[in-house]
Amino acid sequence: MPAKPVKPRKPRSSTPSPAGGRRREGASSAPPARRGARADASAPRREAEDAPERDPAPARTPRVPRETSKRTRHQEFAAKPERLHKLLAQSGYGSRREMEEMIEAGRVAVDGETATVGLLVSPGARVKINGKLVQLKFSNRLPRVILYHKPEGEIVSRDDPEKRPSVFNALPRLSGGRWVAVGRLDFNTSGLLLFTTSGELANRLMHPRYNLVREYAVRVLGEISDEARLRLREGVELEDGPAKFAAFEDAGGDGANRWYRVALYEGRNRExxxxxxxxxxVVSRLMRVRYGPFILPPGLRRGQVREIEAPDVQKLLADFGLDVPAPGRPLHRPRER
Known part of the structure; x- marks a missing residue:
């Protein structure tokens, strides 16, 4: 079979290029840049002499790193420097005494240096516990306080070897800090449980010297004799010392079950x-209905949370002798996720 004749290719435009080659009419004089190729540093830059002058581009605002921006924004609310152990306590990392012990053990660093007890810390300082950066809340930032109606079958702990449901899974999530439980309730006990973002406030609410009453609704099988009531009011001997109820009242009941309302001023384990x-x-059901000035709201269902309003939190801080944000200042509230 004879070969098919090849049609000759049409020659390109003969317009000379500055480099001595040929180029198309209307095309740029600069050679096309190959993808991925580096610019030749030895090649002179071509500038148009007749090009009109342009206004210089406005200077771009330098981008502020996220962490620096966050610290700067917090400084708008910042007060005077505070002692490190107090600052960590009111930020929810433990009591003042626990924070002092942690600092003495060399587990706390400020701006890369090992901290000492009594160190003053200003807003913007980088504080780390065991090498992990922590969020600080200065005293002019109002802490949060919530009421939680704990159902039976939840444990008041973040770490449980048995992997049982935790009360902390039901709480609002915080972008900084953590919730501190005010006391505990047994796994099979329901009722009122307090949480706050201030470790110092939690310590005051639990301290025995403030004599905050804990009131419970108790269901038992059958009635309790007058002799048993008297013993419970005057005091009984337990493994960890004597204990007595400050109040003991009959709350009625149907059938074989009887309800009682009892109160005491301490919170030992399963007391x-x-x-x-x-x-x-034998107690068949136990529910806490009051803790200090807080009463379990009738409309708060099991597993639900109710937050205390800012004016009530301010009053609570004042009652316990803690620093209260000055009126008119913005009150810091951690964002929920």
């Missing part, structure tokens, strides 16, 4: 149940 067991009575 109410152990006190009833000491007089031969």
């Amino acid at each position: 109410v149940r152990r006190m009833f067991e000491s007089v031969g009575v």
